[in-house]
Amino acid sequence: MKPEFENTPLVKAGKRFEIEIDGHFAFIDYREMGHQIALVHTETDPELAGTGAATAVVEKTLAYIEENGKKLLPFCPYVFAYIKKHPDWKRIVDERFEGYNKL
Structure with missing residues (x-):
């Protein structure tokens, strides 16, 4: 994560995890089912394209999932x-996830 995002708080708002930078958002839509969190879609406002904001919201969300003892379903x-590129995060993926062996 780029240093400029390290102190940006992750907010759980409705059905998404989000970070806000200068009035613009990077977010991940999610569904929570018991001990699992399914991440469905990542998006950034066009003004944040190419800034690293999408990576920052993913890293902060993965840390949240791990800190809260949940298992990830990376749809x-x-x-x-991101997890394929950073396989150390596979530790939080639910082993029953269909694509687990492709990570």
């Missing part, structure tokens, strides 16, 4: 690709 292609 979002961006999150899936």
Whole structure:
């Protein structure tokens, strides 16, 4: 994560995790089912494109999931690709997730 995002708080708002930078948002839509959190879609406002905000919201959300003892279902292609690139995060993916062996 870029240093400029380290102190940006992660907010759980409605059905999404989000960070706000200068009035613009990077967010992940999610569904929570008991001990599992499914990450469905990652998006940033166009003004944040290329800034690293999407990576920051993913990293902060993965840390939240781990800190809260939940298991991840990475349905979002961006999150899936992030975990594939950073396999140490596979530790929080639910082993029953269909694509687990592809991570």
